[in-house]
Amino acid sequence: MRLTICALCLPFVMRIAESGDSRYVSLMDLDTTSIPELTAEELRQLYKLLISTRELDLAAVAWQRQGILPGYAPELGQEAAQVGSAFALDTSRDFAFPTYREMGVALTLGVDMVEYMSTHKASWHGGLYNPVTTRLAPIQAVVGGSVLHAVGWAHGQRLGAADVVRSEDETGGLPAAITYFGDGASSQGDVHEAMNFAGVLKAPVVFFVQNNGWAISLPTEEQVAGGTVAARAAGYGMAAVTVDGNDAPAVVRATRAALKHARSGNGPVLIEAMTYRRGPHSTSDDPGRYRTLDEERRDGGEDPVARLAHLLLESGAADQAFLDNAGAEAKAHTETVREGVQALKPRPGQEMFDYVFAEPTDALKAQARAWREESEHV
Amino acid sequence: MAEISFPLPDLGEGLIEATVLEWLVAPGDQVERNQPLVEVETSKSAVELPSPQAGVVARVYGEAGEKINVGEPLVVFEVPDDTAGIVGTVPQEAPARRRVRLSAVLDED
Amino acid sequence: MEADAPAGTVETMSMQAALNRALAEILAEDPKAVVLGEDVGRLGGVFRITDGLQKQFGADRVFDTPLAESGILGMSVGLAMAGFHPIPEVQFDGFAYPAVNQIITQLARMNYRSRGTMPMPVTLRVPSFGGIRAPEHHGESLEALFAHVPGLKVVSPSSPHQAYHLLKHAAAQPDPVIFMEPKSRYWQKDTVDTGTPGNLHGSQVVREGRHLTLVAWGAMVARCLQVAELAAEDGIEIEVLDLRWLKPIDAEGLAASVSKTRRAVVVHEAPLTAGLGAEVAALITQHCFDTLKAPVERVTGFDVPYPSGDLEDEYIPNIDRILFGIQRVLEYRRG
Numbered sequence: 001m002r003l004t005i006c007a008l009c010l011p012f013v014m015r016i017a018e019s020g021d022s023r024y025v026s027l028m029d030l031d032t033t034s035i036p037e038l039t040a041e042e043l044r045q046l047y048k049l050l051i052s053t054r055e056l057d058l059a060a061v062a063w064q065r066q067g068i069l070p071g072y073a074p075e076l077g078q079e080a081a082q083v084g085s086a087f088a089l090d091t092s093r094d095f096a097f098p099t100y101r102e103m104g105v106a107l108t109l110g111v112d113m114v115e116y117m118s119t120h121k122a123s124w125h126g127g128l129y130n131p132v133t134t135r136l137a138p139i140q141a142v143v144g145g146s147v148l149h150a151v152g153w154a155h156g157q158r159l160g161a162a163d164v165v166r167s168e169d170e171t172g173g174l175p176a177a178i179t180y181f182g183d184g185a186s187s188q189g190d191v192h193e194a195m196n197f198a199g200v201l202k203a204p205v206v207f208f209v210q211n212n213g214w215a216i217s218l219p220t221e222e223q224v225a226g227g228t229v230a231a232r233a234a235g236y237g238m239a240a241v242t243v244d245g246n247d248a249p250a251v252v253r254a255t256r257a258a259l260k261h262a263r264s265g266n267g268p269v270l271i272e273a274m275t276y277r278r279g280p281h282s283t284s285d286d287p288g289r290y291r292t293l294d295e296e297r298r299d300g301g302e303d304p305v306a307r308l309a310h311l312l313l314e315s316g317a318a319d320q321a322f323l324d325n326a327g328a329e330a331k332a333h334t335e336t337v338r339e340g341v342q343a344l345k346p347r348p349g350q351e352m353f354d355y356v357f358a359e360p361t362d363a364l365k366a367q368a369r370a371w372r373e374e375s376e377h378v
Numbered sequence: 379m380a381e382i383s384f385p386l387p388d389l390g391e392g393l394i395e396a397t398v399l400e401w402l403v404a405p406g407d408q409v410e411r412n413q414p415l416v417e418v419e420t421s422k423s424a425v426e427l428p429s430p431q432a433g434v435v436a437r438v439y440g441e442a443g444e445k446i447n448v449g450e451p452l453v454v455f456e457v458p459d460d461t462a463g464i465v466g467t468v469p470q471e472a473p474a475r476r477r478v479r480l481s482a483v484l485d486e487d
Numbered sequence: 488m489e490a491d492a493p494a495g496t497v498e499t500m501s502m503q504a505a506l507n508r509a510l511a512e513i514l515a516e517d518p519k520a521v522v523l524g525e526d527v528g529r530l531g532g533v534f535r536i537t538d539g540l541q542k543q544f545g546a547d548r549v550f551d552t553p554l555a556e557s558g559i560l561g562m563s564v565g566l567a568m569a570g571f572h573p574i575p576e577v578q579f580d581g582f583a584y585p586a587v588n589q590i591i592t593q594l595a596r597m598n599y600r601s602r603g604t605m606p607m608p609v610t611l612r613v614p615s616f617g618g619i620r621a622p623e624h625h626g627e628s629l630e631a632l633f634a635h636v637p638g639l640k641v642v643s644p645s646s647p648h649q650a651y652h653l654l655k656h657a658a659a660q661p662d663p664v665i666f667m668e669p670k671s672r673y674w675q676k677d678t679v680d681t682g683t684p685g686n687l688h689g690s691q692v693v694r695e696g697r698h699l700t701l702v703a704w705g706a707m708v709a710r711c712l713q714v715a716e717l718a719a720e721d722g723i724e725i726e727v728l729d730l731r732w733l734k735p736i737d738a739e740g741l742a743a744s745v746s747k748t749r750r751a752v753v754v755h756e757a758p759l760t761a762g763l764g765a766e767v768a769a770l771i772t773q774h775c776f777d778t779l780k781a782p783v784e785r786v787t788g789f790d791v792p793y794p795s796g797d798l799e800d801e802y803i804p805n806i807d808r809i810l811f812g813i814q815r816v817l818e819y820r821r822g
Contacts, residue, residue, distance in 0.1 A: 065408045070467050070620045070796055100622065122796025125623035141623045142582070143554060187553035188585065215554050216464065217530035223553050280411070280432075284462045288431045290529045293412060346797035356791045367759065367789045374811045375801060376477070460501075460674040463614070464526075464533035464578075466621030469671050474713040478810035480721040482817035484698060 030241050030269065032257045038249045040317035042087075046248050047308050047318070048326045049083045053104040054305050055330040056113060056337060060103075060120065064283040068342055069120045073101045077246070077278030080304030081210045083108045084251025085178065085273070088259060089135075093175035095153055097137045097146040101210075102180050109136050113333075114340030121344050124351075143181065143215075144188035147207070150179035151198045151268075154205035158265070173263025176204040178255070184215025186229045195268070199236035202267035206258045207238075209270065210245065212277035213299060217290040230272035238268050245273030246304040249311070276300045349375065381436055384453045386446045387427070389420050395447050396420045398440040403453075407435045415453055418446070433457045497680045503673045505647035506536045506612075508681075509654040510574065514544045517572055520658065522549040524559055524576030524612075533578050534614055534673055556582050560589035563609050564597060572608045574658060580615045580667075581624025587632075594663050595638030607638075609663045610654070615643065616706050616756050617803055618671030620796030627793050628757035630704075633665045634734040634766070641733040643667040645693075645708035647677045649731065652684040667733075669706035689737030692744060696726035699750040699813060702741065702767055704730040707754045707804065714809045723817070733763055741767065742774035749775070752784045752812045754804050759787040781819030786812035 038046065053075075060072045075082060082104030089096060091109055098105055106116045106129075115129035119139045126138030140146055154177040185191060186209060198205050209229045213220050221227065233240030239261060243254040251273055258269035278300055280287050287296070312318040353360065353368035360368075389396055396418040403415050414426040416438070433455035440446045460468045500508070513520050522537055528551040531538030541549040552559050556577050563573035577583045583590070590611070598606045617626030633641045640662055644650035650668065657664040685691075693708060694715050701711040708729045715725035728744050730736065745751045751771050753764040768783035786804045794802050 061410065062408075071465050071622070119622070119795075122620050125792075125795045141625070142585070184554035187555040187558065189555065189557055190585070215525075216533070217526045217528075218551050218553070222551065282465050284464050284466070286431060286461075287411060289531065293428055293430060296412065347795075349798055349801040352789060352791045352794050352798055352802060363760070364790050371789065371801070374808050376807075461535065463535075463619070463621075463670065463673075465625055466619030466670075468674050469618050471675065474717055474806055476717050476806050476810060478807045478814065480718055480723050480810060480814055480817065482698075482723065482814075484723075484817070 030239050030254075030257045030261055032241070032253060035253045035256045035260070038252060040315070042252075043249065043308070043312055043315070043317045044322065046083065046087055046252065047312055047323070048329065049087065049104075049108050050079045050248060050305050050308055051326050052330040052333055053079045053083055053107050055327075055334045056107065057103060059334045059338065060117065061279070061283055063338065063341070064120075068338070069117070069283075070122050072120045072283045073281065074279035074283070075101050075103055075277075077276045077300060077304065078210055078212055079104050080248035080251055080308070081208075081245035081273040081275045082180075084248040085180075085206075085208050085255045085271070087248075087252050088255035089178060090175075090259075091135045094259070095135050095137070095150075095175070095177050097150040097153070097177060097179040098139060099143055099146065099180055099182070099185070100139050100141050101182075102139075105180065106134075106136055109134055111136055113337045114344070117337060117341050118344055121341055123344050123347055144185035144191045147179045147181055147185070147191050147194040148197070150177040150205050150207075151194045151201070151203050153177045154198070154203035154262075154268075155201050157204055158202070173260075174204040174265060176206060176259050176262040178206040178208050180208050180210065182209065182215065183211045183213070183220045183223050183229060184218065186224060186232075195232070195236045195238065195270070198268035199238050202265065204262035204265070205268045206255065206262060207233075207268060207270040208255070209272045210275055211272055212245075212275050214277050214281070214291075216281045216285065219291075228272060230270055233270040236268075238270055239266070240270040240272070242272045242274060245275030246301050246307060248304060248308050275304075379456050380459050382431070382433065382455045382457055383451045384415075384430055384455065385449050386418075386452045388448050389418070389425060390422050393420050393422065393448065395445050397445050398442055399424060400442055401438055402426070403429075403435050403438070405435050405437055409433065409435060409455075427452070429453075431455065431457075496682055497678050499676050499678050500647055501674050501676050502644070502647045502650045502668070503535055505651040505679050506654055506668065507538055507540070508679075509651045510537060510540060511543065513574070513655060513658045514540065514548055517658070519570060519572045520548070520574060521566060521571050522574045522576070523552055523563065523566075525552060525554055525578055527551060527576050532576065534670065536612070536614075536668075537576070556584075556586035557589050560586040560594060560611070563611075564589065564593050564607065567607045567609050568597070568605055572610075572658065574610045574612065576612045578614065579621070579625045580613055580627040580629055583611075583613055583629055584624075590633075590639070590665075591636050595636045598662065599638060606661045607663045608658075608661050610658045610660070610666055611663065612654075612666045612668060614670040614673075615667040616669050616671060617793060617799050618706060620799065623793075623795070626799060628705075628755065628788070630665075630667060630733045630755075631757055631761060631763045631766075634736075634763060639663055639665055639734065641665045641667065642731060643669060643705040643733060644731070645669065645672070645703075645705060645729050647675075648679045649729075651679050651681065652687055653731065656684070656687040667705060671706045672709065675709075689732060690728050690730045690740035692726060692740075693729045694725070694727040696724035697748055698724045699752065699816060700726045700728055700741075700744045700748045701809070701813075702728045702730055702751060702753040703755070704733060705756070707756060710804070710806065711754055711809065714806055714813070717806065717810070718813065723813070725813070730767070736763075736766060736770060738770045738774060741770055745771050745775045746778055749778050749780045750816045751775075751779075752786060752809065752816055754786045754809055754812075756788050756803050758790045759785060760790050762787055781816045784812045784816050
């Protein structure tokens with residue numbers, strides 16, 4: 001278990017202790033000790049999700065090379081951060097807000113992966129899955145763009161929660177939002193506004209930062225002043241935790257601790273999962289222009305998938321036959337997704353017009369008519 | 379298409395050559411960055427060389443057992459001339475296609 | 488003029504290369520010019536427009552910023568106040584939106600606010616428009632938004648030659664210029680006469696004709712040239728006017744062309760309503776009302792969010808839709 005309260009917050013904590021001045025924000029330590037270790041069954045489930053994500057991610061890069069997808073944003077190396085955090089969610093009440101690199105989150109939430117991949121197939125920007133039923137907001141391309149949405153959604157849960165009994169047990173308390181963004185997005189003003197709002201409103205939201213070391217070509221040290229996003233939580237009076245983002249069970253436990261905190265009405269939590277973007281920013285990116293293979297090996301850390309496999313074997317939670325079987329299932333799943341993605345046809349052009357308004361204007365209907373008459377899709 | 383050559387890197391202090399043990403890729407293969415390309419042996423050890431970039435292998439140099447000098451070409455990659463932006467594709471120039479014909483009586487008043 | 492680029496050199500290059508060349512020359516000739524933005528330094532830009540510039544001019548002149556467009560534009564305003572000539576890049580059209588506050592409330596009116604004591608010689612490069620099957624917010628057309636803001640100038644090149652000269656020209660302006668690069672045209676090669684800019688003000692007739700004027704800018708110029716070629720097969724001689732400057736709009740150039748042809752169709756990728764085509768139609772109507780044979784027709788994108796790649800060819804005006812527009816104008820009879 002590698003949960004640590006951000007070291008940079010310590011001076012603040014000490015200062016409060018010394019002064020006893022209540023005007024200083026009170027920093028809340030996450031009670032991670034009460035979060036139990038994962039059961040063997042949970043570890044096995046986690047591995048299946050991790051290896052499925054890995055297989056699909058590698059395949060998607062190959063599909064782009066084969067012309068099946070026009071482009072893809074790989075998440076190689078971030079499997080534990082994504083799967084682990086989503087694994088802790090309760091999809092009967094929680095809601096996740098992704099950017100465009102959260103394939104592992106989608107897979108863990110049970111989103112149909114053909115409908116998810118349709119965004120990379122250029123079928124529909126937000127993906128074809130139903131965000132309401134899957135509890136995963138539409139994919140969106142603006143980094144940091146959905147962070148404020150999570151705060152709004154989470155505040156809405158408080159507003160509607162007059163009759164929700166505040167409870168610290170696993171089943172009670174508020175529904176929570178989790179919002180995903182990266183070290184690059186942390187530079188955006190919207191992220192500051194979101195954290196400040198959430199802190200002021202005590203919104204039940206988990207800010208999940210995947211610090212993967214790179215925003216396209218810019219390394220974290222040139223992106224994040226002070227070197228850590230988690231340190232900023234102190235300024236918002238928000239509990240924060242940094243976690244080894246390549247350690248899937250540790251990410252699950254950190255997220256469970258954060259959710260428990262948020263559900264209890266204690267306000268937002270920031271988790272900074274330290275991980276590494278092992279691949280390029282996108283399938284058109286060439287990392288050789290800004291980092292060397294030696295640097296990648298040095299900074300990449302442990303492979304999160306191999307690491308969990310090792311843990312399963314060491315702890316006796318699973319044997320090699322289980323791992324082999326999970327790998328085979330992941331390959332089979334990926335193959336099914338490929339068939340589905342290849343079968344995707346362009347959406348009917350009429351849909352361009354259908355979804356602009358709930359009640360289309362006459363002017364737009366006229367444009368749709370003109371399009372039907374003048375296009376080959378009559 | 380353009381070609382990018384990957385010369386045999388210096389694999390250790392003072393080593394000037396290496397022997398090809400086994401090729402792990404062949405011309406025509408699409409390789410990804412960091413994918414093992416070839417196993418070579420130096421006087422110190424046998425190592426797998428990872429690919430410095432993504433691309434299609436155009437040519438490889440050296441049969442198994444042959445020596446290659448440091449700095450000489452090992453692999454030549456084929457990469458598109460028109461590299462796309464970080465997202466999106468390079469549009470293909472399509473010949474002008476039409477269904478609509480113009481017809482007009484132009485009174486030249 | 489550098490020794491290795493003598494006046495009058497005609498070379499074939501892509502718009503990418505032409506823009507890169509222009510930036511290198513601006514940086515070499517203007518010690519106050521600085522290039523800033525996300526990934527413009529070490530990577531050389533997401534479309535390679537700034538490739539090699541950091542190496543050549545150093546990380547003080549060409550620098551990577553954190554991922555924050557409002558920050559890039561706000562910082563450019565401050566650099567301009569300090570006497571620099573910033574050339575910021577916003578990676579894609581749709582990511583200019585986070586910077587719109589700084590562009591409108593600060594960049595566009597600092598000269599006015601300071602009573603002319605703080606001019607804003609800032610050239611904002613924005614890879615613009617659609618056609619490359621990119622994700623959301625990577626295919627949008629913001630010219631009407633920018634043109635509506637007092638204090639901004641807006642220009643879009645349609646060819647490598649225009650890109651090279653208009654960028655150098657824009658960077659020499661004492662006012663903020665939004666430089667909209669048609670990203671679907673980045674890779675097509677054409678000749679660039681580096682020594683002969685020609686007139687860089689206003690619009691430019693890129694094909695002469697006598698029956699109808701097609702008005703376009705950016706990537707739509709090439710499409711309109713294709714249409715003109717096809718129309719010629721039907722006996723219709725079309726003039727193609729590359730508007731180039733979207734603010735200020737060359738009303739005289741429009742009037743001169745349409746006074747001759749007496750018919751006009753304006754083509755743009757942006758949605759129809761309140762698009763720049765409306766401004767063009769108003770100017771033509773105002774200047775050519777008595778001679779026009781038909782109302783000005785607009786062939787544009789639809790009033791819908793820019794669609795995903797599979798549908799973008801349905802959205803961007805295609806050859807047939809432009810021909811339909813032309814046909815409506817040709818058929819029009821008064822009364």
